[in-house]
Amino acid sequence: xxxxxxxxxxxxxxxxxxxxxxxxxxxxxxxxxxxxxxxxxxxxxxxxxxxxxxxxxxxxxxxxxxxxxxxxxxxxxxxxxxxxxxxxxxxxxxxxxxxxxxxxxxxxxxxxxxxxxxxxxxxxxxxxxxxxxxxxxxxxxxxxxxxxxxxxxxxxxxxxxxxxxxxxxxxxxxxxxxxxxxxxxxxxxxxxxxxxxxxxxxxxxxxxxxxxxxx
Amino acid sequence: xxxxxxxxxxxxxxxxxxxxxxxxxxxxxxxxxxxxxxxxxxxxxxxxxxxxxxxxxxxxxxxxxxxxxxxxxxxxxxxxxxxxxxxxxxxxxxxxxxxxxxxxxxxxxxxxxxxxxxxxxxxxxxxxxxxxxxxxxxxxxxxxxxxxxxxxxxxxxxxxxxxxxxxxxxxxxxxxxxxxxxxxxxxxxxxxxxxxxxxxxxxxxxxxxxxxxxx
Numbered sequence: 307x308x309x310x311x312x313x314x315x316x317x318x319x320x321x322x323x324x325x326x327x328x329x330x331x332x333x334x335x336x337x338x339x340x341x342x343x344x345x346x347x348x349x350x351x352x353x354x355x356x357x358x359x360x361x362x363x364x365x366x367x368x369x370x371x372x373x374x375x376x377x378x379x380x381x382x383x384x385x386x387x388x389x390x391x392x393x394x395x396x397x398x399x400x401x402x403x404x405x406x407x408x409x410x411x412x413x414x415x416x417x418x419x420x421x422x423x424x425x426x427x428x429x430x431x432x433x434x435x436x437x438x439x440x441x442x443x444x445x446x447x448x449x450x451x452x453x454x455x456x457x458x459x460x461x462x463x464x465x466x467x468x469x470x471x472x473x474x475x476x477x478x479x480x481x482x483x484x485x486x487x488x489x490x491x492x493x494x495x496x497x498x499x500x501x502x503x504x505x506x507x508x509x510x511x512x513x514x515x516x517x518x519x520x521x
Numbered sequence: 522x523x524x525x526x527x528x529x530x531x532x533x534x535x536x537x538x539x540x541x542x543x544x545x546x547x548x549x550x551x552x553x554x555x556x557x558x559x560x561x562x563x564x565x566x567x568x569x570x571x572x573x574x575x576x577x578x579x580x581x582x583x584x585x586x587x588x589x590x591x592x593x594x595x596x597x598x599x600x601x602x603x604x605x606x607x608x609x610x611x612x613x614x615x616x617x618x619x620x621x622x623x624x625x626x627x628x629x630x631x632x633x634x635x636x637x638x639x640x641x642x643x644x645x646x647x648x649x650x651x652x653x654x655x656x657x658x659x660x661x662x663x664x665x666x667x668x669x670x671x672x673x674x675x676x677x678x679x680x681x682x683x684x685x686x687x688x689x690x691x692x693x694x695x696x697x698x699x700x701x702x703x704x705x706x707x708x709x710x711x712x713x714x715x716x717x718x719x720x721x722x723x724x725x726x727x728x729x730x731x732x733x734x735x736x
Binding site for chain 1: 542546568569604605628635707708718731736
């Protein structure tokens with residue numbers, strides 16, 4: 307699956323579609339808590355910041371849901387979206403970087419609630435290695451490959467300075483991990499069969515300075 | 522400027538284009554540090570995770586840069602991109618939420634380096650109010666409107682739990698701030714003339730569980 311240039315390459319499932327599915331899932335969870343049985347595509351559209359037509363198009367990529375005029379069954383679509391997004395099971399996550407951002411990530415409630423469980427934390431700082439960090443202890447970067455394998459880590463979060471990120475990503479990939487969530491402000495190079503998402507806070511901030519400048 | 526449903530509404534400058542401009546800017550800064558005088562659209566494409574054609578299209582939205590066959594002048598394009606993205610000047614930023622994520626954000630080097638200066642930090646926790654936080658002191662949420670105005674805050678980062686975010690965003694908007702970077706895992710409702718970007722880490726994580734599930 308290609309992940310590096312979605313717009314240019316036209317993958318089967320664009321990242322923007324998958325992001326909207328996550329937003330629909332959240333809204334369905336809220337609707338379910340309030341006891342709603344059905345939900346319309348326009349309700350979902352409001353939540354996903356899009357149109358009813360886009361909601362129907364997004365969902366039609368994955369099957370035939372909902373009945374014309376009746377909307378979607380909340381419990382059914384909830385179950386389907388869990389399966390589609392792969393959050394009907396827990397995931398074993400590794401975190402590289404026990405700094406302030408790493409600390410925020412490891413206590414981030416929304417990860418735990420969605421089944422993303424941090425099973426290993428790595429750092430290069432001898433001051434940090436061995437320290438208790440949530441439910442685990444910080445492990446030396448040197449042991450990265452060994453521990454990723456031992457803990458059957460499936461997704462790695464990289465929260466280190468830009469200069470250190472690529473070399474660590476290379477080691478993660480070489481260890482057989484196929485998914486990376488990168489917080490370092492650098493565009494990582496990874497093979498096409500590795501799923502890579504970037505959370506780049508300065509890029510988002512520049513989107514705002516652009517908007518304010520070009521109002 | 523519409524920001525809520527870029528794909529559906531087709532604004533003049535899609536968020537995806539602006540994100541790529543930020544990536545081009547980073548690569549130009551690196552190239553400039555190594556003393557490069559010119560750069561090709563294919564070099565920029567590699568960095569932005571896209572194609573040469575897309576680079577030329579992105580830049581052509583903002584003017585006529587580069588000479589056919591000669592590429593782009595690094596210092597010239599650097600200057601232009603700074604202006605286009607509005608990072609040729611500093612920005613006064615407020616942060617709501619003095620938790621772990623807020624702590625990571627306020628010490629995030631890439632913000633400072635790009636001129637995003639945190640001038641006020643807010644929290645509702647009496648234990649935190651008054652505490653030193655980088656170069657400022659934590660201020661009570663109750664004083665939000667007063668301090669946003671006094672400090673001429675232009676961009677607000679929201680790093681509070683989902684349940685508290687919308688009410689705070691409403692107060693930020695009512696105070697005349699036109700740009701919000703939201704880290705709360707909720708889709709905020711804001712008027713069309715407010716620029717809103719969401720950094721939603723769980724959504725990105727679900728993009729990875731999706732990719733692993735649908736390999």
